[in-house]
Amino acid sequence: MNKTLIYAHRGASKLAPENTMPAFELAAAAGAEGIETDVQLTKDNVPVLIHDENLRRTTNGKGFVQDYTYDQLRLLDAGSWFSSKFSNVGIISLDEFLQWFQKQAMVLNIELKTNVIEYKNIERIVYEALKRHQVLDRTVISSFNSNSIIRMHEINPAVRTAFLTSTKRRDLVEYAKSLGANDLHIKHRLLDKKLVKQCHRANMDLRIYTVNRPNMMKKCYKLKVDGIFTDVPYEALEYRGLH
Numbered sequence: 001m002n003k004t005l006i007y008a009h010r011g012a013s014k015l016a017p018e019n020t021m022p023a024f025e026l027a028a029a030a031g032a033e034g035i036e037t038d039v040q041l042t043k044d045n046v047p048v049l050i051h052d053e054n055l056r057r058t059t060n061g062k063g064f065v066q067d068y069t070y071d072q073l074r075l076l077d078a079g080s081w082f083s084s085k086f087s088n089v090g091i092i093s094l095d096e097f098l099q100w101f102q103k104q105a106m107v108l109n110i111e112l113k114t115n116v117i118e119y120k121n122i123e124r125i126v127y128e129a130l131k132r133h134q135v136l137d138r139t140v141i142s143s144f145n146s147n148s149i150i151r152m153h154e155i156n157p158a159v160r161t162a163f164l165t166s167t168k169r170r171d172l173v174e175y176a177k178s179l180g181a182n183d184l185h186i187k188h189r190l191l192d193k194k195l196v197k198q199c200h201r202a203n204m205d206l207r208i209y210t211v212n213r214p215n216m217m218k219k220c221y222k223l224k225v226d227g228i229f230t231d232v233p234y235e236a237l238e239y240r241g242l243h
């Protein structure tokens with residue numbers, strides 16, 4: 001097991017609006033080893049990077065992502081809610097992001113946001129985009145929705161997947177394995193030594209979200225988890241250097 005990798009959660013989302021190019025660029029500049037981002041589908045089936053199904057929280061739009069075409073969504077302001085400095089920042093497609101990501105020496109976690117809306121064919125659409133940009137070998141695809149993990153495994157069992165959960169259950173490792181998942185992504189409060197051992201014994205990587213506090217960072221490093229998702233990658237890097 002190598003060092004705990006630091007994934008910028010939705011980019012460096014404490015410094016710039018989440019899931020936008022400035023947040024990703026700042027994560028790379030900070031030295032984060034990975035990026036975590038969320039994918040939803042537009043009305044015309046374009047995968048776009050946005051966490052919520054609804055546009056309200058992070059844009060000046062209204063209603064659901066799935067009710068707009070990509071060309072309509074591109075016109076929205078996805079930065080002002082965070083700071084007026086970012087008023088010219090928009091929603092980007094997965095393809096636009098991958099054009100940039102392809103040139104970075106980083107790893108990637110794509111979360112398929114299928115836990116609220118089960119977008120038809122999202123697994124195939126995302127798979128094809130990753131393949132086109134030749135980044136499949138450094139990407140892990142995660143979802144809270146077991147069906148997405150199963151479907152991704154059916155598309156290509158060589159694609160690395162992670163079951164994502166915030167719910168404690170005794171047979172978590174066995175359950176994730178039964179879906180075909182390679183790895184497990186859990187909420188920080190579920191982390192304990194036993195689970196780390198169980199995962200590693202089962203040859204699974206364990207990554208923890210969302211780790212923003214020094215104490216939790218310390219615990220993750222001490223237990224040698226494989227990765228953390230953090231809004232503050234620069235702080236996580238600094239702490240990792242001290243442990």
Ligand code: G3P
Pocket residue numbers: 009036038111142164185209229
């Ligand atoms: O993928 C890790 C973490 O981002 C999952 O939670 O709510 O940010 O999608 P959420």
